[in-house]
Amino acid sequence: MGNLWETSAAEQIAAPPLEHEVSADLAIVGGGYTGLSAALHAAERGARVVLLEADRFGAGGSGRNVGLVNAGLWLPPGDLIDLMGEDAGRRFNTAMGQGPDAVFDLIERHGIACEPVRAGTLHCAHGHAGMEDLRRRHAQGLAAGAPVTLLSAAEARARTGSPAVQGALHDARAGTIQPLAYARGLARAAQEAGARLHETSQVTETQYENGVWRLVTGQGGRVAARHLLFATNGYHRAPRGGDLPRLAVLHFFQLATEPLPEDRIAEVLPGGEGAWDTGTVMTSFRRDAAGRVILGGMGRADGLARGLHHGWARRKLAALYPALAGARFEHEWTGRIAVTGDHIPKVLEPGRGALAVFGYSGRGIAPGTMLGRAAAEALLEDRPEALPLSPLASYEDSAPRLRSLIYEAGAMAWHLAGARMRRG
Template sequence: MSGPLTSLWQASAAEDFAAPPLQGERSVDLAIVGGGYTGLSAALEAAGQGADVTLLEAETVGHGGSGRNVGLVNAGLWLPPDAVCKTLGQAAGEHLNTVLAGAPDLVFDLIETHNIACEPVRNGTLHLAHAPKGVAQLRERLAQMQARGAPVRLLEATEVATRTGTERFHGALHDPRAGTIQPLAYARGLARATAEQGARLHEQSPVTAATRHGGQWVIHTPGGKLRAKHLLMATNAYHIPAPPVRLPEMPVVQFYQLATEPLGDNLARDILAGGEGCWDTGLVMTSLRRDAAGRIILGGMGGDASAHANWAERKLTQLFPHLRGTEISHAWAGRIAMTGNHLPRIQRIGQGGYAIYGYSGRGIAPGTVFGRAAARALLSGQEDDLPVPVIDAHREAFAGLRTLYYETGARMVHLIAARG
């Protein structure tokens, strides 16, 4: 691989969207900062309720994690459901587990309702055991998920080899509720649908200040000003300070991906022929999927191209030796905001204001349901149906050091794997 490469999602998105910067002053019911899944889902819900909504995006819709991720629409979090209950308490934990179990339904319903051209495939995901010890982890997760009625199944290594096209994995947990999408196209499609519902969206409109004055939020951008009854900050790992609102510094993990050129059946017929998306049990997680054009897409923790590109190409060849020498046509990276317990947060930032962050690598389905729920709660004043309880403050200890720890760990794992 040589020369600068770009995001596959930018190159292949069938949905297009553009919006002008905010100019002038306006009063609205709800102002939303951030044009990712959370903000767009909130805007779509609020506009559908007849609210006057304006969404501000500092760059372009889907510029952050929403346009850079793997595109797996999962039912749940990295944490198994028992761990969610242990952290949040039984009642709150089971509520979140239930909400997220149904999250893929919402995503695929929105795609169908608004005719979003984002390559949706709902054939499930495979949580792959990267080593024999990974099978034990999957058995524990299987029992916890089946106890809650999830239609999941543990696959033996032989079936996994048939489904994936490689014998490198020792088992897998198949979740038929899940699926894959083209993630940037989904974000742009949500933006289009939101505008069609009457909301106003503005790109290239970074928020420079957000204050509470006279019973309203006053939000400033370089070109304009909003007065809003309610405010949702949905910026996650790409947050830009908007004083005096302060959000906690978050540990950040980079996630690197590469994509092959489109491969014909002679090379890729047996690789994920069923269209499942995959992620493994490794501490430094690896993802695997393919797109509608037949590209194989491999991802892994770590975002430094020079350190991780060599690992990714070697990893691809280890999994599929017959792909040695295949052209890598795209490579890109994005940031993941990681909370200490891997649970997302809804933080109160003032009267009528929330900030949502910390999806820890699970942004598509959780972001969609969290955004919709936040819009409903802000407009109604009722918080009982929010996915997690609202907190007034949050702190992540040693966020900068933990960011360095994550990146260093990923680099070391990849270097060791490259030598193996």
């Protein structure tokens, strides 16, 4: 068992810890999509860049997610406009809708070996209420100019190969990747552009004085930089002088089967889309290049409820694909999702010449890539308008610890109820 993405990533990279003193135009804390995209784009602009990652590149959410390159956020575009206002909402919708183009362009331009498939994604209805939700999302998507198509039950079953779906919303802009390989590919590209990257370099202290940010690592490294970007999201390890707002955390686990022979897997998402459903406790499902089926669900499969979540996964796979009932799961991993109260990412100004980007609420690949690029531009050129949403001077979430507990309890209750129904 273990994280499939670690096992199957074709991209590899070496970046030693920082153990000496360096200076930079931009210091970046965090080696996920946001930080690595910022490093790449800043280096391509000729800036001196130093990136510090406490663990390994992609060790957080960037190496643990489903690998769906979605357009937009979890919120449908009309809801986003209601929350942000007409002008700000439309601007942010437009930027996030272009996210998959940015991701797949980087993959092609830098030859990133991350199993890219741009066949769109399928948001699948698991019942009547789910289909009503998809109709609403479809109408809002069309109003925003998105290439989305509402599929009937028969059409969705043909596209997914599953008898369990009641309809689906197809977004042609989207696709799938091997998420950890994409992160490592961004790191390689940033190195090739001249950025200095360092793994196992946890920042223990940040201080701003006389127009310079000074960072200290636990390995004895020191950085003096004109600008600073925190790109740690749900895996922030607060250094002295570098506290960020606490967010609610949602755990999401995935299980991957062994590679299956073509006669057993041929009907599973034959067009290569990635999929998830409208359930309150969401399920994701997709294939990888080796013919594995990867099933995801809310909850912590590495904790006390491991057996409960595994039982749910076996039942869910059989319900989605009866021919795969009993297939052996070969890999298992869990990640953390940082969730803001309104499900909109935040850009915070924690100090002069500094930004922090966080709170993707389960949509990190394309938004992280886009916001990392925009943050680098905003900092290096002193142009906050380069960001697709306005930076905040402060941010406080509502009862994040309580919401984290509610998310976990809800996932456990849902999967437990499924087990009892099965026994009944």
